[in-house]
Amino acid sequence: MKFNKVLFFLMISIGITSSCESQKSTDHKPVTKSPDQTIPNDMKTEIATFGAGCFWCVEAVFQELKGVMKVESGYMGGTLPNPTYRDVCTGNTGHAEVARITFDPSVISYEELLEVLWTTHDPTTMNRQGADAGTQYRSVIFYYNDEQKRKAEDSKAEVAPTIWDQTIVTQIVPATTFYPAEEYHQDYYANNQNQGYCKMVINPKIQKVRTKFKDKLKDQN
Numbered sequence: 001m002k003f004n005k006v007l008f009f010l011m012i013s014i015g016i017t018s019s020c021e022s023q024k025s026t027d028h029k030p031v032t033k034s035p036d037q038t039i040p041n042d043m044k045t046e047i048a049t050f051g052a053g054c055f056w057c058v059e060a061v062f063q064e065l066k067g068v069m070k071v072e073s074g075y076m077g078g079t080l081p082n083p084t085y086r087d088v089c090t091g092n093t094g095h096a097e098v099a100r101i102t103f104d105p106s107v108i109s110y111e112e113l114l115e116v117l118w119t120t121h122d123p124t125t126m127n128r129q130g131a132d133a134g135t136q137y138r139s140v141i142f143y144y145n146d147e148q149k150r151k152a153e154d155s156k157a158e159v160a161p162t163i164w165d166q167t168i169v170t171q172i173v174p175a176t177t178f179y180p181a182e183e184y185h186q187d188y189y190a191n192n193q194n195q196g197y198c199k200m201v202i203n204p205k206i207q208k209v210r211t212k213f214k215d216k217l218k219d220q221n
Contacts, residue, residue: 045069046105048113048148049076049175051096051140052121053129058099060189060202061120064209066218067107072100073181073188076142077173085182091134098142100178108216110148114155117141119212120205123156124166130201142175149174 052058055073062071075083078095088095101113121129123139141156143149152172160168180186189202210217 048101049142051098053137055097056188067104070102073185075179118160123168123170139170141172144175
């Protein structure tokens with residue numbers, strides 16, 4: 001069934017949702033770092049890096065999945081070395097807000113991560129996710145090798161159109177240097193679940209993952 005965006009954009013039009021940029025400009029409180037799953041030295045892991053709007057959302061979504069060992073919010077795809085959040089939010093550095101995902105391909109595949117990506121953000125809106133607008137919020141897949149490029153292109157052509165009616169505008173481009181975001185951006189949802197943006201924007205994405213991908217969830221106990 002195709003995703004219905006009417007309710008979401010109605011919420012935006014009457015001001016129920018807020019942009020994460022406005023919240024980021026004021027939130028600098030100490031955070032409690034969630035422990036990453038221990039990665040054994042002999043484990044073969046891979047990296048996936050996705051941009052899908054505010055990195056708080058992307059990070060929270062992929063932290064739900066078994067086989068995902070670590071998710072880190074950051075910046076990629078721009079020209080300015082060592083960008084800060086203030087730099088990136090100008091829209092002039094070329095960076096996208098991204099989540100870098102370390103995963104165990106024996107538990108969850110790159111193709112499965114892509115399906116979750118298509119399901120939990122709108123890949124049909126150019127440089128925008130809801131109230132978050134600007135090139136830093138673009139839909140983008142950064143690939144690390146030819147195999148990831150092929151899988152991303154196949155998924156964009158074959159899977160995304162089964163979820164969305166309109167043209168998919170997601171970029172598929174080579175990965176560049178990843179710059180970790182400031183500490184207060186990391187594990188944002190885990191530390192701020194009662195904050196308005198988390199309730200109105202991130203919670204529905206989390207619930208969608210928990211409903212559609214029950215077989216892919218980490219143990220919630």
